[in-house]
Amino acid sequence: MRRGTWYHVFYITNNCKRYQFMNFKIGIVGLGNMGESFSACLNKAFILKAYDISPEVREKKGKDLNIVGSLKELHQQSDVIMLSLPGSPQVERVVEDLLKMGVSGKTIIDLSTSYPISNQKLSEKVTEAGGRFLDAPVSGNKETAARGEVITMVGGEKGVFEELLPVFNHISSKVNYVGGPGQGNTMKIAIVYLSVMNTILSAELIPFMEKMGMDTSLYRDMVGGSGGNSKNFMNYSKRMIEHDFHRAYKIDLANKDLGYMQQLFADVGVEGILVDAGAAFLKRAVKEGLGNSDIAEMVRIKRNEYELED
Missing domain, CATH: 3.40.50.720 (NAD(P)-binding Rossmann-like Domain)
Incomplete structure (x- = not known):
């Protein structure tokens, strides 16, 4: 690639700022x-x-x-x-x-x-x-x-x-x-691991609280004011409670990404404490035909297991 000064012209658009870089x-x-x-x-x-x-x-x-x-x-x-x-x-x-x-x-x-x-x-x-x-x-x-x-x-x-x-x-x-080299994706899959495991916990706990006769919206509100709160939980728990399964992050992709984390632990030679359980749950979702669905729809696995009505 040619090195040197880059020049730009600035415009305003509805989405991205618009520049014109002459050298790229x-x-x-x-x-x-x-x-x-x-x-x-x-x-x-x-x-x-x-x-x-x-x-x-x-x-x-x-x-x-x-x-x-x-x-x-x-x-x-x-x-x-x-x-x-x-x-x-x-x-x-x-x-x-x-x-x-x-x-x-x-x-x-x-x-x-x-x-x-x-x-x-x-x-x-x-x-x-x-x-x-x-x-x-x-x-x-x-x-x-x-x-x-x-x-x-x-x-x-x-x-x-x-x-x-x-x-x-x-x-x-x-x-x-x-x-x-490789550190960008080391950072990314570590972030994904944290996020996906949080979502799996939501997919386990929301149906469980319903099975126990609890108000799941109240449970969500209580978590929201506690030390267990997270942006991920507030997003996915709401979608799970409301059965909002618009596709944003497919289970197939989550399965692939968590597989990378599982493989990285193994290749580095350290134990991943929770990754195997998370990977098994995602593989179960794929096996049950949910691979092309959004990750929020994992909640159906436990809902079906508990025989909860939609």
């Missing part, structure tokens, strides 16, 4: 919910090319984005290549393909929630081939991504992070450099 040619791979939203935001500021492996997705998104027909074409037209993919298997395949094409002078940024040790290995390969690699997972959803308001945690070489900070600032309300 960005390609984004993966146009799912998050990738599409990142693209919409970045397209207001940069020379952007986008690619998805699905021809149907490319055709659908081609009305709003500058879509290219192949990864090779995106590679040829981009200095910075951002990946927004389901997980490490997909990230590894794309990066291996990019390595075959040549990454000298290019920067690869993995925005996905990926396995940290995989990110470390990919960073080594890309660096050895003359490129740069950052893992930069985000906390947020497709709406916050489209507004440029995700929270981004970045791992990799600090100088590369600082050079690309204008890009991260454009998609984020908060950006943190957290350490070396």
